[in-house]
Amino acid sequence: MEAVVNLYQEMMKHADPRIQNYPLMGSPLLMTSILLSYVYFVLSLGPRLMANRKPFQLRGFMVVYNFSLVALSLYIVYEFLMSGWLSTYTWRCDPVDFSNSPEALRMVRVAWLFLFSKFIELMDTVIFILRKKDGQVTFLHVFHHSVLPWSWWWGVKIAPGGMGSFHAMINSSVHVVMYLYYGLSALGPVAQPYLWWKKHMTAIQLVQFVLVSLHVSQYYFVPACDYQYPVIIHLIWVYGTVFFALFSNFWYQAYTKGKRLPRVLQQNGAPGTARVKAN
Template identity: 60%
Template sequence: MMNGLRMLFLMSGWATGYSYKCDIVDYSRTPQALRMAWTCWLYYFSKYIELFDTVFFVLRKKNNQITFLHVYHHSVMLWTWWFGVKFAAGGLGTFHAMLNCIVHVIMYAYYGVSALGPAYQKYLWWKKYMTSVQLVQFIMVVTHIAQFFFMEDCPYQFPVFLYVIWIYSSIFLVLFLNFWYHAYTKGQRLPKPISNGISKGKAH
């Protein structure tokens, strides 16, 4: 699903005309504008599907995986994307969603391999690099949004949405840096043998 959303975001603007600078929301009824709006609704819906992560953790009594980062991720994205899809379904406020889809394709590929069992543990050496990709994602989002604050004239219709994106992406960056420190600097969450088909230390 995430790979399909990634392609839809690209076809709806990010690879077909967006400047990656002051891209405003297109409220017309052109095919491209409607496709972007539909893509944003699908992305918003996908956040509800991701809530099943928490449900499965609870059912399998994996309470150690229900971290503050995990809960913050799910709760914040639902609230902010309700606002985004209702008022600003398009423009530069959707850049982070496109990037997030790309990262989720990589992330779910990792979890797919980890679910195959202990015999595939040797193929999961790139877990540390997956976290690096997530960090790069938030650096790119924070940087992309930050340029709006220095533009002399950008008629983006809902700047409050950009402030919200910048704030929670900055918080995500700090949280992931903290995760990196504890996982790879202090060595508390390095990849371990898989006992139940799912690798420990899941992050978003």
């Protein structure tokens, strides 16, 4: 326990003071409590509460929810671009700018907003539970929605910006497309003619993981790479590589072998064949 306390104190020494007063960022206790409550609800309390109840339809809510996340994700991408990626960043080994310049503070804000959006996305699983789609609450889904936001909190707390923010910008770009698809799917049969691009969803996500892994790989091969926090680079690289392998297997099973994947991989609001949502 002493070692854990010492590690916590050491990490908090590196906390960026510019983000101290943002919601959820003062201490890891609140966000950890939220994530633990989420896990308890989706794995235990929620299914028990719904056991003797009819599933909620939630179609109208899902339409609003998904299209709201389209707008939020699009705004996050725009802010990342305007906070450095289209101006002072080189797209190589960009260090975190810890100054109080307008651009650096804008990057802090969008890094926090990206993190906050992940707490909003916990509603994905709540929708599953309320619709009694418990089979869709897979280990991969719950792991992604709980453990990754927890680790992202530390990244934003310590290093909001620099080359470590590239994966957040790309992830938000993919979420624009994903939640657009899910929002259209939630509209029902009227939108089905416009969903011909469904099979390209997996390809888009594979491209995401390739781009993220290649970008952070510069840290290992560029001699002058002066990004300040190697552990963040290592975690991003592992994340991109592992999920590329998982999605490659999905692609192979679904489109190369032609096997129908289990419905438990479906995402909110989308009928028909299965898909994975784990980014």
